[in-house]
Amino acid sequence: MGIGAVERDTGLSKDTLRVWERRYGFPNPGRDAFGERVYPREQVEKLRTIKRLMDHGHRPGKIMQLSIDELKALSQEGENAGSRVELSDDLARYLHMVRAHQVEELRRALGQEVVRNGLGRFVTDIVAPLNVAIGELWLQGALEVFEEHLYTESLQVVLRSAIANVPQSPSAPRVLLTTFPNEQHGLGLLMAEAMLVLEGAHCVSLGIETPVWDIVLGATSQSADIVALSFSLAYPAAQAVDGLSELRRSLPPRIEIWAGGGTEVLGRRLPDGVRAMNSLSAIHEGIKSWRVRHAS
Amino acid sequence: MGIGAVERDTGLSKDTLRVWERRYGFPNPGRDAFGERVYPREQVEKLRTIKRLMDHGHRPGKIMQLSIDELKALSQEGENAGSRVELSDDLARYLHMVRAHQVEELRRALGQEVVRNGLGRFVTDIVAPLNVAIGELWLQGALEVFEEHLYTESLQVVLRSAIANVPQSPSAPRVLLTTFPNEQHGLGLLMAEAMLVLEGAHCVSLGIETPVWDIVLGATSQSADIVALSFSLAYPAAQAVDGLSELRRSLPPRIEIWAGGGTEVLGRRLPDGVRAMNSLSAIHEGIKSWRVRHAS
DNA sequence: TCCATCAAATTGTCCAAGACATTCCGGTTG
DNA sequence: CAACCGGAATGTCTTGGACAATTTGATGGA
Structure with missing residues (x-):
């Protein structure tokens, strides 16, 4: 993967990637025949994890040297430190649907929830905590991009339709x-x-x-x-x-x-x-x- | 405006902006107290116009030296060269609503159009040509960003609701x-x-x-x-x-x-x-x- | 008239190392 | 406990050169 691709993929600017390499020794890309940086898949993965942790307040200098495993431990630590709310049954059910890619079931269930409890409670009691939970999974790297997309799109459909019906x-x-x-x-x-x-x-x-x-x-x-x-x-x-x-x-x-x-x-x-x-x-x-x- | 801001604003990378300056003499930013590039509003405007023309096939070397007026002439030339379809009354009416920022009227009218002629014809006969027209206005710089946003959002609402109702x-x-x-x-x-x-x-x-x-x-x-x-x-x-x-x-x-x-x-x-x-x-x-x- | 080929010009991206403004951390003082 | 301050940490910007990839335009041939 070239530096441009990594920039698009991780959101880290080319400048940042080069300066990290100079200062911290990571990432440590190989070079192709033309002397240009080639990032191995695994390092890009680690960069993504680091970016996620930084978005949640960690400093690059502190975490750059850590191994993948240590980074993952750090992610989960953050989760435990946060308000460790026991997930309600409903929430767990929805989360499971996301991770099982059951789009239609998810949309139907969410739609019913709106009707049952009203849009206001739906937003505050379901969507908000669900977003937090999804965010945590994402932070841990336990969620694929397309799973997040499925979730976002489903929720968008449900919310937009509910708003239109007010x-x-x-x-x-x-x-x-x-x-x-x-x-x-x-x-x-x-x-x-x-x-x-x-x-x-x-x-x-x-x-x-x-x-x-x-x-x-x-x-x-x-x-x-x-x-x-x-x-x-x-x-x-x-x-x-x-x-x-x-x-x-x-x-x-x-x-x-x-x-x-x-x-x-x-x-x-x-x-x-x-x-x-x-x-x-x-x-x-x-x-x-x-x-x-x-x-x- | 700093080079980073211009990058975000125009979609032209910092590298490209610097290399254009070196090669074509444009843009020609001033420098702030720290020796960093400061782009005047008007040059950013011109850069945006150039970018739009490039998206439609023009080469930077050819158009970089042209004045704003010459660039605008070029934009309209492209418009005339294209299939110069006489806008239908409906289309003109919708375009006017967009430019007059009449969001509610626009949405209501589009929604009625769906019901009247069906979703299929709505998409092929209204939305598609409307997109082209909006795109041309955008190319000419005759449309503000927020007007384009209003249009997109309105159409999204109408389409999503129509899709959900199939x-x-x-x-x-x-x-x-x-x-x-x-x-x-x-x-x-x-x-x-x-x-x-x-x-x-x-x-x-x-x-x-x-x-x-x-x-x-x-x-x-x-x-x-x-x-x-x-x-x-x-x-x-x-x-x-x-x-x-x-x-x-x-x-x-x-x-x-x-x-x-x-x-x-x-x-x-x-x-x-x-x-x-x-x-x-x-x-x-x-x-x-x-x-x-x-x-x- | 149309198409293929090839060299030349064009153009965006990448590299290197250095500089510096800004933000963050840790310790000290009030 | 809050406010301040020095130093470390960090991202962005600088210069000028190099080069791969694309486009252009001319030439030759079917």
Whole structure:
């Protein structure tokens, strides 16, 4: 595998790959006939594992020298340190369906869950913890890419259909939803949209990866009252803070900015004029208080 | 704007940006206090235009020296050279809604169109030409990013809901849909899924950007009969051919590979054992002939 | 007129080692 | 216990050269 392929595969820039090799001695690629780096399959695997661990707070210098086995141990350690919630029966059942690739069963079961307990509880009690569980499996490398894709796609279908079925009462506030560039995770967005629609808010989603300037254009053109941004755990905190600052500067003060998703971002001090939605249930309070503030 | 930001914004690699500067004298960024490149807004704009023209076959060396105005003239020339179809009234109406940011009206109108003429004709007669028109506007730089996002999101909502409403008759063949890495355009996939579902095929979508190896895993785990890949016009032909070859090698011969979307890819000779779907209507024939071949 | 072949020009990617701004960690002080 | 600070850690950017891969354009032949 060439350095370009590894860059695409791991998300580590060519510069980073070369500098790691220089500094840490890993990766340690061979060379082809033209003197260019050739990465063995196993090293790419290890790089992926390292990237996953870094996304969860580990430092490269500390973990670079570890063996694959030690890295895996580290992954599981993280899992144990986290809130070791005993999985509910339902959750375990859904997880099993994902890992057994039973797409239709999964979709049917999830769809029934929405009908049985309502969309709100579905999102907070099922989807959110399921996402965490899937994230942990992913961190451990215990999940194939296509399994994650199957899961994401299934959930997307169920959520979108549920959102479409919420009786529309096009009332204030108007919310524009999207993510910053480099944030490709759209499930959080859909979950937020579901919660917002349930509160009777008027939602317009731009999908993922909208440049800051286009968020501004979109918000004004849609007369949005609130711009809602979703961040995944992996999103670099610095980039998030920078983007939020710029957005706050560019947006009229009348328009609120809500940031939710990964808790990492919310740990840092957000720019003034940006509201942190620490949980999905915070959306309920958020909308309620917005309506109080705008009662006139 | 730093070189990293320009890379993200334009899709041109840092290496390419530096080598263009060295060879063509453009871009011609200033330097900040640390000696690092700072690209003025206007140059980034021009870079985007150049990138768009390159995606449509122009060579960098030829167009790099042209002024913004000359580039725009070139864009429109391409438009005129193309099949200059007079837009139907409906199409013009939808285009206007997009450019006027009337999201709700657009969605309602599209939804009605589905009901009135059926999903099949909706996809072939409305969505496909609308995509072309939007693509041309985009090429001319006459469309903001957020407008394109609004359009994509709206169409996604309408298509997904329509697909979900097709009465399910889970029959053969089983089709796995996805795109290769770096192909983020998902509308083509949804259009294909719509056509396939109408033919009574059993569809499982992996969403976008699935690595080849995971396509293989997904296809086998879902017992797929056909793997359907979607390509946009911009997708590099070489990458498509490479990916398709590798996929063909890795997949049991029993499983067919169908490639559709951008006509660029289909111009080149595809690897043996890969079927080109030159148009959406070809899907109908494709499924019919598959059923004939597998009549036993 | 059309197609094949081949050299030349074009173009993107890769390499090397160094520099430095920024972030993070650990220890000290208030 | 919080705030501060120095040093280590880390990713990104720099330069200029090299070269494989693709495209172009001209030539020759069917």
